[in-house]
Amino acid sequence: MDKKIPQIGDMPPEEFRQYGYQVVDWITDYLKNIENYPVLSQVEPGEIKSKIPVEPPQKGEGFDVMFSDLNDIIMPGITHWNHPGFMAYFNSNSSAPGILAEFISAAMNVNGMLWKTSPAATELEEVTLNWFRKMLDFPEDLWGIIYDTASVSTMHAIAAAREYAQFSFREKGMSGRSDTPKLRLYCTAHAHSSVEKGALAMGIGMNGIRKIPVDDQFRMIPEALDLAIEEDRSNGWYPFCVVATIGTTSSTSVDPVDSIGAICTRENIWFHVDAAYGGMAAVLPEMRYHFKGIEKADSIVVNPHKWMFTPIDLSVFFSRKPEILKRAFSLVAEYLKTGEGSSVQNYMDYGIQLGRRFRSLKLWFIIRYFGVEGIRNRIKEHLNIAQWLKDEISRDQRFEIMAPVPFSVVCFRYHPTGKSENDLDDLNEKLMNKVNATGKLFISHTKLNNKLVLRLAISGLRTEKQHVKKAWNLIRETVELDL
Amino acid sequence: MDKKIPQIGDMPPEEFRQYGYQVVDWITDYLKNIENYPVLSQVEPGEIKSKIPVEPPQKGEGFDVMFSDLNDIIMPGITHWNHPGFMAYFNSNSSAPGILAEFISAAMNVNGMLWKTSPAATELEEVTLNWFRKMLDFPEDLWGIIYDTASVSTMHAIAAAREYAQFSFREKGMSGRSDTPKLRLYCTAHAHSSVEKGALAMGIGMNGIRKIPVDDQFRMIPEALDLAIEEDRSNGWYPFCVVATIGTTSSTSVDPVDSIGAICTRENIWFHVDAAYGGMAAVLPEMRYHFKGIEKADSIVVNPHKWMFTPIDLSVFFSRKPEILKRAFSLVAEYLKTGEGSSVQNYMDYGIQLGRRFRSLKLWFIIRYFGVEGIRNRIKEHLNIAQWLKDEISRDQRFEIMAPVPFSVVCFRYHPTGKSENDLDDLNEKLMNKVNATGKLFISHTKLNNKLVLRLAISGLRTEKQHVKKAWNLIRETVELDL
Numbered sequence: 001m002d003k004k005i006p007q008i009g010d011m012p013p014e015e016f017r018q019y020g021y022q023v024v025d026w027i028t029d030y031l032k033n034i035e036n037y038p039v040l041s042q043v044e045p046g047e048i049k050s051k052i053p054v055e056p057p058q059k060g061e062g063f064d065v066m067f068s069d070l071n072d073i074i075m076p077g078i079t080h081w082n083h084p085g086f087m088a089y090f091n092s093n094s095s096a097p098g099i100l101a102e103f104i105s106a107a108m109n110v111n112g113m114l115w116k117t118s119p120a121a122t123e124l125e126e127v128t129l130n131w132f133r134k135m136l137d138f139p140e141d142l143w144g145i146i147y148d149t150a151s152v153s154t155m156h157a158i159a160a161a162r163e164y165a166q167f168s169f170r171e172k173g174m175s176g177r178s179d180t181p182k183l184r185l186y187c188t189a190h191a192h193s194s195v196e197k198g199a200l201a202m203g204i205g206m207n208g209i210r211k212i213p214v215d216d217q218f219r220m221i222p223e224a225l226d227l228a229i230e231e232d233r234s235n236g237w238y239p240f241c242v243v244a245t246i247g248t249t250s251s252t253s254v255d256p257v258d259s260i261g262a263i264c265t266r267e268n269i270w271f272h273v274d275a276a277y278g279g280m281a282a283v284l285p286e287m288r289y290h291f292k293g294i295e296k297a298d299s300i301v302v303n304p305h306k307w308m309f310t311p312i313d314l315s316v317f318f319s320r321k322p323e324i325l326k327r328a329f330s331l332v333a334e335y336l337k338t339g340e341g342s343s344v345q346n347y348m349d350y351g352i353q354l355g356r357r358f359r360s361l362k363l364w365f366i367i368r369y370f371g372v373e374g375i376r377n378r379i380k381e382h383l384n385i386a387q388w389l390k391d392e393i394s395r396d397q398r399f400e401i402m403a404p405v406p407f408s409v410v411c412f413r414y415h416p417t418g419k420s421e422n423d424l425d426d427l428n429e430k431l432m433n434k435v436n437a438t439g440k441l442f443i444s445h446t447k448l449n450n451k452l453v454l455r456l457a458i459s460g461l462r463t464e465k466q467h468v469k470k471a472w473n474l475i476r477e478t479v480e481l482d483l
Numbered sequence: 484m485d486k487k488i489p490q491i492g493d494m495p496p497e498e499f500r501q502y503g504y505q506v507v508d509w510i511t512d513y514l515k516n517i518e519n520y521p522v523l524s525q526v527e528p529g530e531i532k533s534k535i536p537v538e539p540p541q542k543g544e545g546f547d548v549m550f551s552d553l554n555d556i557i558m559p560g561i562t563h564w565n566h567p568g569f570m571a572y573f574n575s576n577s578s579a580p581g582i583l584a585e586f587i588s589a590a591m592n593v594n595g596m597l598w599k600t601s602p603a604a605t606e607l608e609e610v611t612l613n614w615f616r617k618m619l620d621f622p623e624d625l626w627g628i629i630y631d632t633a634s635v636s637t638m639h640a641i642a643a644a645r646e647y648a649q650f651s652f653r654e655k656g657m658s659g660r661s662d663t664p665k666l667r668l669y670c671t672a673h674a675h676s677s678v679e680k681g682a683l684a685m686g687i688g689m690n691g692i693r694k695i696p697v698d699d700q701f702r703m704i705p706e707a708l709d710l711a712i713e714e715d716r717s718n719g720w721y722p723f724c725v726v727a728t729i730g731t732t733s734s735t736s737v738d739p740v741d742s743i744g745a746i747c748t749r750e751n752i753w754f755h756v757d758a759a760y761g762g763m764a765a766v767l768p769e770m771r772y773h774f775k776g777i778e779k780a781d782s783i784v785v786n787p788h789k790w791m792f793t794p795i796d797l798s799v800f801f802s803r804k805p806e807i808l809k810r811a812f813s814l815v816a817e818y819l820k821t822g823e824g825s826s827v828q829n830y831m832d833y834g835i836q837l838g839r840r841f842r843s844l845k846l847w848f849i850i851r852y853f854g855v856e857g858i859r860n861r862i863k864e865h866l867n868i869a870q871w872l873k874d875e876i877s878r879d880q881r882f883e884i885m886a887p888v889p890f891s892v893v894c895f896r897y898h899p900t901g902k903s904e905n906d907l908d909d910l911n912e913k914l915m916n917k918v919n920a921t922g923k924l925f926i927s928h929t930k931l932n933n934k935l936v937l938r939l940a941i942s943g944l945r946t947e948k949q950h951v952k953k954a955w956n957l958i959r960e961t962v963e964l965d966l
Contacts (some may be wrong), residue, residue, distance in 0.1 A: 005853065005854070007855060007857075008861060008864055008947070009944060009945060009947070010578050010579050010891050010944050011578070011579035011580065011852070011895070013511050013512075013514055013515040015579075016507075016510070016511055016582075016583075017508065017511040018505030018585065019579070020510065022506060023583050023587060024499075024500055024501065024503030024507060025506075027499070027503065027587065027590040028496050028497070028499050028500040029496075031493070031496055031499065031590065032496040040942050041599075043602050044525075045598070045602075045826040045827045045966055046606070046826075048602055048607065049606040049610055050609070052610045053614070054601055054610075055617065055857065056614035056615075056618055056850050056855050057850070057851055058854050058856050059856060059857075060851070060857045061851045062852065063852060065845070066580070066852065074603045074607065074844075077602040077603025077606065077607075078591060078593060078601050078603050078604075078845070079593070079595060079602075081593060081600075081601075082592050084685055093592060094592035095493050096493050096494035096498075096499045097494065097546065097549070099499075099586070099589045099590050100502060100503065100506050101965050102585060102586065102588075103506055104506060104509075104510065105585075106582045106586065107510040107514065107565075107587035108513075108563070108564070108575055109564045109565050109575065109795055110562070110564060110574065110774055111795050116524075117562050118524060118562045118564075119524050119526050119530070119562075120524070120529055120531045120556075120557045120559075121560075122559075123529070123531040123534070123535075124557065127532055130537070130643075131538070131539035132539075133541060134538065149836045149838040151838070155835055158485070159684060162686075167658075168688075168689060168690060169686060171579070171688055171690055171691055172688045173665065173666065173686055173687045173689075173690060173691040174657035174658045174662045174686035174687075175650075175660070175663050175665050175686065175687070175721075176665030176666070176721070177659075177665070177693070178659075178661040181658070181659045182660070183658045183659070192816070193814050193815070193819070193837070194835075195888065197812060200812070200814075201638075201642060201685070201812075202657045202684070202686065203645075203686035204657075204658070205651075205652060205653060205654055205655045205656025205657070206653060206654050206656075207654055207655055207656060208658070236659075238658075238659070249717075254642070285671045286585075293905075299543050307680070309493070311590065312592055312593075313838055313840055328683070329680060329683070331676050331680055332676070333676040333682075333732070334674070334930045335732055335733055335927060335928065335929040335938070336930075340528055343528040344528045345530075349532070352631060352634055352638055352681070353637060354568045354633075354680075355630065355631070356606055357795050359934065361557075365549055365817050367540070368540055368549050369494070369545065369546060369549065371488070371539075371540050371541055371543035371544065372539050372540065372541050373541050373542060373543075375491075377491060382730055383492055384740050388959055391678055397931075404957060410753070433822075442611060444818060445818065446817050446818040446832060448700070455818070457857075461492060462492060463494060464492070483748070
């Protein structure tokens with residue numbers, strides 16, 4: 001085949017077919033042999049950069065040379081999120097049906113900003129979000145939209161909350177007004193950093209974020225929230241938003257949604273529930289007690305790209321007040337007006353982003369390929385393995401469990417006797433760095449009660465019990481031989 | 484091959500290989516035969532939805548059935564953005580190297596939030612953005628980051644502008660403060676709707692957006708900006724941001740960046756340049772006169788997913804003041820702290836989004852496959868075709884050109900004699916709907932000087948002169964036979 005790059009137009013179709021097969025083979029082998037790669041990249045800062053020319057190529061280089069550079073230059077700098085030994089953060093994975101859906105989506109290149117610009121994108125989003133809502137047994141009155149990340153979902157929740165406060169911010173803005181009080185948002189110190197980022201973006205400011213105390217299991221204390229709201233109101237603040245979390249990032253603690261929701265209802269404050277990670281557990285009926293009171297939420301975020309094997313990015317935002325979101329964001333320029341009127345919805349009206357990828361396709365493929373039962377099985381398996389690991393660690397006198405394990409993340413630390421807290425922090429950091437340097441396992445850390453704690457997250461599609469056993473062995477061996 | 488869906492884990496690798504080949508064949512044939520599809524979907528509202536079950540499948544369905552549903556249910560609801568007859572909006576396309584890069588990126592599922600979570604993702608972003616900057620001959624002091632869409636890039640520009648205003652918004656927020664003036668942002672009525680959306684999100688309010696008059700070519704009048712700033716200052720407003728556009732959405736007009744930039748420099752106002760579409764023209768030396776004064780911009784957005792054949796989404800944000808952006812957004816939770824310190828940059832520090840797809844891979848593949856010259860040839864070809872079409876339309880007495888054609892969008896209307904302006908609007912809308920209903924062409928409209936104008940955008944990778952000739956013939960035939 002003549003591989004000359006055409007003067008005009010795209011790569012010739014038959015060449016695409018050939019390279020496409022090559023990429024399929026590459027991905028198949030990659031996923032098959034992923035355990036041969038070090039899970040955490042071992043390169044030094046600047047190492048990858050130094051191997052790439054500073055100047056862009058003037059002439060086209062063809063696909064072969066790029067493909068070999070992918071292996072030689074890029075792969076050593078990849079931290080393998082799909083590796084079964086990736087147990088850091090909230091491990092998020094991509095499954096085969098999701099990967100294939102992304103491939104198709106890139107080929108179609110649909111921009112679903114308007115119904116008209118691909119009716120299937122809008123309508124498949126409506127249908128699959130309704131499926132997803134039913135899978136989680138969430139209330140029927142929830143409307144849904146797909147955003148890219150939980151950070152953006154949460155920012156939209158705060159934007160809706162701000163609009164709900166009815167100070168005509170849309171018309172008059174926020175600055176330089178003496179006719180509005182200061183807005184206050186409530187969450188705990190365990191809420192995700194995206195809550196603070198979203199609040200900063202929305203002009204709330206750090207001072208406008210009040211952290212409510214938590215109990216000994218890192219859960220918001222509703223009575224403390226109640227007092228804070230009362231105190232703030234009497235000091236001229238305007239409480240406009242409460243964020244509760246089902247599955248906080250540090251310890252996966254669960255704020256008491258039902259009690260918090262009751263306070264928000266009574267006080268008429270927008271109630272956002274961040275279930276970006278924990279939300280997936282609602283697919284299991286026996287886990288739904290964590291979600292008691294979810295019907296009181298004005299908005300909820302759950303990320304299929306965290307724990308439903310969906311290629312990044314896909315964050316689901318539910319709300320029972322979509323008209324508020326629309327009031328905050330809708331702006332239809334003449335060049336975007338279409339003739340369908342209210343018989344369709346144009347998702348661009350509900351958010352900051354105009355351009356919208358065809359993300360519902362992967363949701364559709366993944367739910368259909370695995371089925372609701374298949375997804376349940378996988379989540380349940382992760383929960384079981386986490387309980388097993390928790391028990392193992394509890395039985396080992398040298399270690400201690402540092403937080404309850406409601407989901408699939410285990411927080412623990414190495415705790416030999418006779419060490420100060422500072423020494424323990426150093427020791428655990430060393431332990432983490434040593435196991436991560438083996439390339440067999442990647443775990444991360446957090447701080448709980450000011451103590452450095454190791455986090456081991458089991459949510460990988462390819463993570464089986466044997467991998468967690470190996471991880472636990474590696475941790476113990478490192479402690480015994482190398483610390 | 485046994486196609487039973489596994490109880491646990493992903494699709495078996497050999498099955499992935501088989502289905503992967505199938506998808507490659509499907510995409511190859513799709514792109515090869517794309518002209519056989521109607522470019523604008525012909526379905527009615529609700530038609531796609533009605534064909535999909537209301538309940539999610541309990542058991543996994545396997546890939547075969549989903550794949551046939553893709554053809555039968557989804558395809559009729561797709562508006563084909565990659566079709567050479569897609570000439571609406573800013574037609575954006577995906578090229579083969581970009582599609583393959585997205586496929587690989589979905590398989591790796593890298594989240595480039597931190598350098599550590601895949602050094603190659605961060606470093607390839609640094610290198611390719613520097614390539615891109617050089618291709619456009621933009622100033623050396625520009626730092627770059629990839630966001631998803633221009634809307635988000637522009638929102639970040641406004642966030643940076645707000646932070647630059649130094650009213651301690653990050654600490655104290657914006658609401659309920661009598662110690663700050665009202666903020667004012669300036670653009671023209673031709674700025675993209677995302678500027679207003681971004682301003683609303685940032686708490687500026689509709690009243691805080693002042694539209695500066697334009698000249699007879701829809702370009703901002705710098706003297707009018709100057710007067711507006713002066714007037715606003717004397718009325719207690721605080722001018723904090725000016726947005727100029729190189730290639731507005733309605734008519735692709737070009738605001739005089741050099742003069743506007745000089746005013747912003749003198750007045751110490753953040754200057755953002757929206758070159759989301761037009762920016763790509765800077766790849767051609769002969770087009771760089773449009774960019775005179777670009778070095779005065781504090782931030783610039785250019786979208787490779789608009790006119791560089793990059794699968795949606797990929798928006799490039801450049802700034803010479805990244806530290807302001809960082810000041811607005813940086814928040815590092817304990818669980819995200821890493822040991823590399825300032826020897827690396829963690830892109831999550833510069834924006835609202837924590838999760839970041841591995842988007843630089845497609846930029847790398849596309850620039851390398853086509854080469855700078857190849858990209859230049861394609862852009863130049865589009866510009867030439869647009870000039871040809873403009874000349875054709877100008878020569879036809881029944882039509883009129885409604886705006887200058889600096890880039891590759893032609894604004895025109897059908898203008899038979901003896902019709903009122905209202906009649907002309909109706910007639911042109913009818914003409915647009917008729918040609919769009921043929922499935923051979925998709926054009927869109929806007930309003931210029933309150934007149935309905937047809938927009939024909941030539942920026943498709945697969946759009947050749949023959950397609951534009953056919954489009955022009957179709958428009959004339961419709962006028963002659965069917966209006």
